[in-house]
Amino acid sequence: MRDLQPLTVDRVADLAGDSALCTFWQTVPSNGSLVTREPQDILAEWVRDVTAEWGPPGRIAYVDGRPAGSMLLAPARYVPRLAAFPTAPADPSTLMLITVRVNGDMQGHGLRKVLVQxxxxxxxxxxxxSIDVIAARPAAVRKHPCVLEAAFLEQVGFRVAREHPVYPRLRLDLRTVVTVRDEVTAAVRRVLAKVPGVRPVPETHPDGATRARVGQSLGPGEPG
Known part of the structure; x- marks a missing residue:
């Protein structure tokens, strides 16, 4: 059974999975100085601050009750490491996909795409x-395992917003996501409208509102 839960301070330890906790994006370059704080403490403080001002900064995926993967998401103003990248957005309100991680034994089960959704x-x-993300070209993936690889992001719909040979910034335009969803749904409705006895059902919108329309039998589902 698969379950996605908001990232809270109490769930920070579940970010580790089968690898070490990653605090790359939540810290600034140390420039050789010794970092004495525990990774879990750094992440807990970050989650607490972001949640208080913006909301839970991610999701934890559980499979059969145990942590299987995670997704971190927050406005750029909460991601201090962005300052080290030449492709960082100028707008501090830009929503950034920080990372998507899946435990080794869950690779190949489509969980990364679920977390992007x-x-x-x-x-x-x-x-x-839109959602932006600093991505890594193949030459950089091993150097920074906490940076998502560009190839995966492009497979799930991200496109280059600012090019760079090693660390491009990619973007997923959510207006396109919603438009594609609506176009597919409209096509299904046109077919069903020709079927005698079709009854209306609630139509779900991104803002959560619902209403029924006569002659329509399928409302748009969640994006992705």
Missing amino acids: AAVKEALRHRVR
Whole structure:
């Protein structure tokens, strides 16, 4: 059984999975100085601050009750490591997909795409138009395991917003996501409208409102 839960301070330890906790995005470069704080403390403080001012900054995926993966998402102003990248957005309100991680034994089960879909749903809830992410080209993936690889992101619909040979910034336009969803739904409705006896059902919108329309039998589902 698969379950996605908001990232809270109490669930920070579940971010580790089968690897070490990643605090890359929540910290600034140490420039050789010794970092004495525990990763869990750093992440707990970050989650607490972001949640208080913006909302839960991600989701934890559980499979059969145990942590299987995670997604972190927050406005750029809460991601201090962005300052180290030449492709960082100038607008501090830009919504950033920070990372998507899946435990080794869950690779190949489509959980990464599920977590990206969760990011889309969260972005729509906050009424933003796009999600940006600093991605890594193949030469950089091993150097920064906490940075998502560009190839995966492009497979799930992200496109280059600012090019860079190593760390491009990619973007998922949520208006396109919603438009594609609505176009598919409209096509299904046109077919069903020709079927005698079709009854209306509630239509679900990104803002959560519902209403029924005569002659329509299928409302748009969640994006992704």
